[in-house]
Amino acid sequence: MSDTPLVAVQSVSKSYRRGAVRALRQVSFVVQRGEFVHITGPSGSGKTTLLNLIAALDLPDAGEIIVGGTDLIHLSSARAAAYRNEQIGIVFQSYNLFQQLTAVENVLVPMIPRRRFDRRFALELLDNVGLADRSEHRPAQLSGGEQQRVAIARALANDPPLVLADEPTGNLDDENSRNVMSLLCKSCRERGKTLIVAAHDNYAMHSPDAIFEMRAGTLTSHVRPSEVQAARNR
Amino acid sequence: MIWGKLIFGGIGRRGLEAIFAWFVLGAAVAVIAASLMVVEGAREALSRAERLDRPDIVQVKSRFNRALFETPQSGNLAPLTLPVYEPLIDPENLMAAGAVDGMVIARQSLFRNVVSNDQFLNIYVFGIEPELERDISTFSIARGRFLRNDDNATAVLDEASAHALGVDLGGTFPVRKADGEDLTLTVIGILDAVALRYPPPRTVEAPSLVPNSSFVSSGAFVTLRTSEQIFGRPTLTDVLVVAGATDRVPLMVDQLREIFRLEPGVFVTERYTQFRRKVQDFSLTLGLFGILGTATALLAGSFVANLLHDVYVDRRHQYAILMGLGFSPKLSLLPALAFGLILVLSGTLAGDLLAVVFGPRDFAMPSLMSDLGGVMPRFDVFVAGASLATAIAAMALSLVPTLWRLLRHPVATTLAGEAR
Numbered sequence: 001m002s003d004t005p006l007v008a009v010q011s012v013s014k015s016y017r018r019g020a021v022r023a024l025r026q027v028s029f030v031v032q033r034g035e036f037v038h039i040t041g042p043s044g045s046g047k048t049t050l051l052n053l054i055a056a057l058d059l060p061d062a063g064e065i066i067v068g069g070t071d072l073i074h075l076s077s078a079r080a081a082a083y084r085n086e087q088i089g090i091v092f093q094s095y096n097l098f099q100q101l102t103a104v105e106n107v108l109v110p111m112i113p114r115r116r117f118d119r120r121f122a123l124e125l126l127d128n129v130g131l132a133d134r135s136e137h138r139p140a141q142l143s144g145g146e147q148q149r150v151a152i153a154r155a156l157a158n159d160p161p162l163v164l165a166d167e168p169t170g171n172l173d174d175e176n177s178r179n180v181m182s183l184l185c186k187s188c189r190e191r192g193k194t195l196i197v198a199a200h201d202n203y204a205m206h207s208p209d210a211i212f213e214m215r216a217g218t219l220t221s222h223v224r225p226s227e228v229q230a231a232r233n234r
Numbered sequence: 235m236i237w238g239k240l241i242f243g244g245i246g247r248r249g250l251e252a253i254f255a256w257f258v259l260g261a262a263v264a265v266i267a268a269s270l271m272v273v274e275g276a277r278e279a280l281s282r283a284e285r286l287d288r289p290d291i292v293q294v295k296s297r298f299n300r301a302l303f304e305t306p307q308s309g310n311l312a313p314l315t316l317p318v319y320e321p322l323i324d325p326e327n328l329m330a331a332g333a334v335d336g337m338v339i340a341r342q343s344l345f346r347n348v349v350s351n352d353q354f355l356n357i358y359v360f361g362i363e364p365e366l367e368r369d370i371s372t373f374s375i376a377r378g379r380f381l382r383n384d385d386n387a388t389a390v391l392d393e394a395s396a397h398a399l400g401v402d403l404g405g406t407f408p409v410r411k412a413d414g415e416d417l418t419l420t421v422i423g424i425l426d427a428v429a430l431r432y433p434p435p436r437t438v439e440a441p442s443l444v445p446n447s448s449f450v451s452s453g454a455f456v457t458l459r460t461s462e463q464i465f466g467r468p469t470l471t472d473v474l475v476v477a478g479a480t481d482r483v484p485l486m487v488d489q490l491r492e493i494f495r496l497e498p499g500v501f502v503t504e505r506y507t508q509f510r511r512k513v514q515d516f517s518l519t520l521g522l523f524g525i526l527g528t529a530t531a532l533l534a535g536s537f538v539a540n541l542l543h544d545v546y547v548d549r550r551h552q553y554a555i556l557m558g559l560g561f562s563p564k565l566s567l568l569p570a571l572a573f574g575l576i577l578v579l580s581g582t583l584a585g586d587l588l589a590v591v592f593g594p595r596d597f598a599m600p601s602l603m604s605d606l607g608g609v610m611p612r613f614d615v616f617v618a619g620a621s622l623a624t625a626i627a628a629m630a631l632s633l634v635p636t637l638w639r640l641l642r643h644p645v646a647t648t649l650a651g652e653a654r
Contacts, residue, residue, distance in 0.1 A: 057558060057646035077641075078562045085560020096555045096649070100243025105236050110559045112236065154559075 004069075005030035006162060006194050007054060012063030014049050014217075023049040024060070025217045031194060031210070033161070036185065039198040041214035047198035050214070051166045054196065055090055056080040068161060085113050089155030089193075091184065093167035095147045097139040103150045104135040110157045125153035128190075129183050145176030152184050156191065163188050165197045177201070240552070241569045241576070248548045255541035256581045259628065262534030263585025263621045268593040269527040270620055271611035275597060276520050279609050280513055289509035290480045291370060292336075292487055293432045295472040296322035297499040318343040318358070318434040318450075319471035322499045328473060336486055337476040339366045342461040343434050344471075346409055348399065355398055356440040358453030359389075359409065360430075361461020370431040370474060373455070378403045378423035385457050390423035392452040394441035409454075412466030419456065428452060432474060480506065531620075535628040542577070542632035546570060550636055554648040563641055574633055578625035586621055589613065 007030065014024040024046045031037050039047050052058040053065055056072045065072040068087055075083060084090070089110075097106050107122040126135050129149035131142075139147050148168060155163050165184060169177035181197075185206060188195040197208075213221035245252060284290075296319040325340055342361035347354045364381035367373075373380055373390070381390055389407075391399065399407050401421050408416040433449040436442070444451035462468050475490065477483045483506035494500040549570065556566040590613050597609040640648055 052644075052646035055558075055646075057649065058644040078564075081557065081560050081562040081566075083560075084558065090558060092558075092649075096558065098240070098244060098552065098555065100239045101236065105239070108236060109240075109556075113561055113565060158560075 006033045006035075006068055007031040007196070008064075008066045009050075009054070010064040010066075012050075012053060012060045012065060014046075014053065014058070014060045023217050024053075027063070027214075027217070027219050029212060029219060029222060031196060033194055034192055035194055035209040036188070036207075037194075037196045037210045037212065038208040039196065039212045039214060040200060041220075042200055045214040046217040047200070047214055048166050049217075051164050051196065051198050054162075055088055055164050056083050081113070085110060086158060087160055087162060089158065089160045089163045091148070091151050091155045091163065091165035091168045093170040095139070095144075095151045095171075097147055097150060097154075099139050102136045102138055103131060103142065103153075106139070106150055107154045107157050110154060114158065122153070122157060125156055125187075126150070128187055129153050143176070144172050145180055148172065148176075148180045149183060152180070152187060156187060156193070159191070160193070162194045162196070165195070165199075167199050168197065169199060169201065182206070237569070237572075240556075241572045244549070244552060245545065246548070248545045251541050252545050252577065255538050255545070256577055256584075258534065258541065259538045259578060259581035259625055260584040260588065262530070262538065263582050263625060264588035264592075266527055266531050266534070266624055267586050267589035267613070267617050267621045268611070269523060269530065270617040271589060271593055271613055272597050272609065273520060273523050273527065274614055274617055275609040275611040276516070276523070278612065280516060280520070283513060284480070284509070287505055287509050287512075288370065288431065288476075289504070289506040290336075290477045290483060291431065292475045292477065292483060292490060292502060292504045292506075293472060294323060294328070294475065294490055294494065294500060294502050295432075296320040296470075297501070298435075318345050318437075320499060321465065321467060321469040321471050322497060323470040323473055323494075325468060325470055325473075327493065335482060335489075336478055337366065337369075339363060339370060339474040339476065340458060340470050341367075341472045341474070342458060342465055342470055344461060344465060345438070346464070348407060348409060356438050357395055357399070358434075358440060358450050359461065359464065360453055360455050361458045361465070362455055363458055364455075370476065372427065372429035373425055374427035376424045376426035378421070380423055381455060381457055383457065385422070386460055387417060387419055387463075388422045388460070389419040389454045389456050390425060391421055391454050392425040392428050392441070392443050394443045394452045395454060396421065396424055398441040409464055411464050417460075417464055419454065419460070425455075432472070434472075531624045535624050535631070538625075538628040539631035542574065542629060543635060546574075546632055546636040549573075550639060550648065553636070553640055554645060557640065557645045558649055567637065567640065570633060570636060574629040578629045579622075582622050582625040586613070586618060589617075589621075 010028050012024055012027045015022045027050065039050065041047055049058070053060050054067060056075060059073065070083055070087065072080070072083070098109065101109065103126060104119065104122050107125055108117055108119065111117055123132065123135055126132055129152055131146060131149055131153070134142060134146060139150070142150065168184060169180055172180060185195065207225070209224065209226065211223045211225070212219055298319055321342065328338060340363055344359040344361065346357055346359050348357050363383065365383055368380070376393065381388065391401070396402060401407050403421055403424055405421050406418045408418050411417050428443060428451055430450065433451065436448055436450045441452050475486065477486050483504055487502055487504050490502045494502065553566050553570055557563065594611050597611055
């Protein structure tokens with residue numbers, strides 16, 4: 001693992017409604033390359049806001065976010081789009097699939113800006129998430145769990161170093177939640193991705209490298225199980 | 235394929251709204267185009283009337299000399315050279331004033347008795363500036379050529395005059411000058427049609443191309459230099475002044491009247507006032523049509539914009555997903571623009587076709603006092619441009635709120651706000 005963190009969040013604050021709602025207050029943390037991070041906390045604690053900022057879908061009021069050496073605060077909208085397309089893959093809670101496209105076409109969509117249509121790779125990704133035989137199905141013909149698996153494949157379509165998942169199991173039942181999380185972790189682990197999952201449920205991630213707990217917009221707990229284990233062993 | 239689906243797919247229940255918008259747009263464009271075709275046809279009728287009437291031309295003429303009627307044929311008088319109009323207009327006076335804002339076309343209109351086949355023949359002789367005169371009058375050359383500015387002792391005759399004089403191309407005929415000497419003119423061109431602008435009245439038997447015309451329709455045309463030799467003086471019988479712009483005619487007329495205020499035998503006449511009276515009713519009706527067409531365009535365009543707006547609002551989430559997946563703002567909006575453009579272009583095309591196929595072939599403008607001829611509706615670049623502009627404006631109007639939402643708000647807000 002490189003010493004330079006992939007994600008560095010420094011004193012980030014964000015508020016909405018002209019300061020009436022303070023979503024994040026002075027949040028700071030780093031994520032190393034290849035790490036799996038679970039951001040947990042109750043609804044409204046700022047998890048989604050934090051992921052949106054790391055995904056350059058929004059801008060913080062204060063602080064600094066650097067991902068892979070890119071300062072997200074000063075990106076133009078076009079550069080931010082390029083960053084989203086090349087550096088990160090996003091898995092949304094509500095899947096955000098195009099209903100008019102088939103599963104494989106949904107996976108191909110992120111490749112459009114790069115003008116690199118690799119249908120074989122898209123099919124391979126679908127195969128990895130167990131949907132090889134459903135590649136020509138439209139989202140309406142798939143279950144919620146299957147749709148989220150398509151979303152996972154789409155997040156990996158451009159081979160980004162960082163994958164962000166915002167409540168990826170929020171709309172799924174227990175069994176599907178476990179399956180989807182397992183597939184997400186497996187897919188990212190196999191491809192050496194860094195994964196940040198924001199989820200309030202307990203079975204969000206197996207053996208994360210770090211668990212950040214958020215409450216009322218602040219990072220209340222910052223645990224690295226490996227370090228805890230190492231301390232215990234000592 | 236994916237682009238096609240991104241542009242047209244996923245419209246869902248708004249599909250019917252889009253189709254309805256297309257039909258409304260087509261119908262609106264058809265009405266607008268048909269109205270504009272009538273307006274364009276009417277404008278053409280107006281400009282045709284203006285080309286024919288030439289209200290931009292002001293005539294300055296000397297008083298008419300009634301001694302003209304006493305021709306040598308009566309046997310009481312010796313052969314005389316008499317002008318149609320008295321030569322009272324001093325060109326120096328006209329030019330020196332410098333206040334005339336227009337092109338000055340000078341004329342000397344003469345009337346001569348020519349000895350032909352042992353008899354006197356009455357013939358009109360016009361001293362003209364050939365190149366300027368051709369801008370306002372029509373001369374159709376049947377044989378030979380027309381006059382040039384540097385020609386001297388040459389003439390162009392109409393067929394009737396040539397026949398009466400018994401000459402043909404290359405032939406000659408004598409014209410008595412003011413000093414009593416004869417000037418021999420060589421015929422260099424024969425005309426089969428003549429339409430002089432502001433011709434002098436026909437007051438005596440003379441060869442005529444247009445039978446029973448009250449105006450002179452034939453004669454011998456010579457250069458002004460030649461006519462000055464015949465006439466023996468440079469003063470003009472009549473002058474036409476062409477205004478740079480039609481609406482400057484009243485001012486020009488005032489200037490000309492000021493120049494000739496001390497010369498009671500010179501009259502300044504214009505057709506501008508009469509023409510304005512003639513076309514005023516027509517112009518008002520045309521303006522009313524224009525207002526109605528604009529109002530229709532605004533109403534129909536707003537309705538179409540409203541329908542399309544609903545379609546776009548429904549599709550904002552898709553455009554936001556594209557932005558979320560890393561499409562640049564321009565690329566994210568491409569499906570929206572393409573959808574709108576394809577819809578309005580095809581709708582406009584259909585509407586224009588409807589207007590052309592089912593529009594009126596001819597149109598009688600209601601309540602018109604003037605007779606400007608038939609109004610022939612026509613489809614031209616202006617009609618096509620105006621109908622397309624209406625459609626594009628409707629699309630732009632419908633798209634602006636979506637553009638504003640997508641470009642001025644964070645992607646996260648749009649994704650969350652438009653999530654279904």
